[in-house]
Amino acid sequence: MTSVSVSKDAVVSNPCVSLVIPVYNEAHGIRETLEAAEQVLREISDDYEIIVVDDGSTDQTWECVRCVADRDRSIRLIRFTRNFGKDSAILAGLKHSRGEGIVVMDGDLQHPPEILREMVRLWREEGYKVVHGVKERRQEESFFHRLFAKIFYGLMRGFSGYDLKGETDYKLLDRSVVDRYVGFPEKVRFFRGLIPWMGFKDTSVAFSPTNRKEGGSRWGSFALVRLGVRAICAFSSIPMQVVSILGGFMFIASLMLGFQTLYMKLTGRAVEGFSTVILLLLFIGSILMVSLGLIGQYLSMIYEEVKDRPAFVIDKTLNFEP
Structure with missing residues (x-):
């Protein structure tokens, strides 16, 4: 593993808030995402870090983020040798995070950074260990994607007892939650389902996702079906x-x-x-x-x-x- 080191005084050692952004082929929009997220983080805390995990992108994602990180030491980068999947990218970001509150957010601005303020407030002032970002409505997508989502959430609720309708990977986790999550021995993970399964005190913040500004979804039909089958099997016999x-x-x-x-x-x-x-x-x-x-x-x-x-x-x- 190759790493680029910097002086300790240039890097925040114990940030209050960590933002983990898993990305895959997001070269067109990642800079805008970082700018929007950092603008909100500056209002929330003087101590923060942004961890971008490049899940084996084949475009210029790494180069784009590195240009920003070279000027801003609070932005930290991890690059995989190949594509290992979003759940693995989230796990890597959580393992390398140092904040007391850790937020997981997508890199395409479908998860609006503006609700970070409310998520952090609920964590700081009201003591919630987990704050879920929940969709008020689904973004524009194909008929197959909508149908698959409906079937998946119905089967998941019926087989496992967990209602994940509207749930996303957009979550704020307390350090105690992250420490337990990264300590799980299992390799086949479904982040969106494991966090509610852990049973910590939680609440939710509703948001309306925006449509992708560049390109379409990175999830193909086969990948969605495979993810759904693995998620259901991971949570129910x-x-x-x-x-x-x-x-x-x-x-x-x-x-x-x-x-x-x-x-x-x-x-x-x-x-x-x-x-x-x-x-x-x-x-x-x-x-x-x-x-x-x-x-x-x-x-x-x-x-x-x-x-x-x-x-x-x-x-x-x-x-x-x-």
Whole structure:
């Protein structure tokens, strides 16, 4: 890992507020995000830091942020060797943060920096350990994304008991929350769900997300489906139990069909055609494939945990103390 060191007096050693911004290919808008966030942070505290985690961007994101960080030592940079995923980028930022209050915010200005004032006030004055940024409405997106979100939140609520509708990764966490979160041994993480699961005293601040000013969402359809499946499996074993329930249902159905077939055979009435058999084979085959897929998902997550590989690998850092 390569790091660039600076003198200790140039870097705030114990900032009151840390802002973690995971980014991936945000070269067009990251400077505007940093300017807007820092303007608000200056009003909130004299001691703050901004940690930008470059999750293996393939554009000029690192160069853009480095130009700003070279002039402002309160902006600290982490660069991964490749794309490890947003949850890994958030974890890296939290591990390297030093503030007593840590905020996680996206780098595309869909999370408005203006509500940082209220989030910090609720943390400082009212003692909340977690302050969630919750969407009042969803930003403009495709029909598939809206449909998937509705299905995902419904399944998540039904399987795990956690209602994450409107939840985002925009959160303020107390240092005690962060210390426990980074201490979790699991590698497969879902930040948006793990924080409510921890059960600390929390509240929420509503906001209306703006549309991206440059480009579209970095989340493709397959990536969203994969994220949803992993999140549900990480928080509930009910899908595995559903497989058992479906197996029991099919066993009962097969017994009933077997008795019917035997009765018709004994009474001398032949079964006409194979439509029923074909439909049953297709139905049973579909259930088997879905069941094997669910089992495979759980096994793959266990496999990732057993390998015990690090959640990320850092290539470079900037403006951190040696």
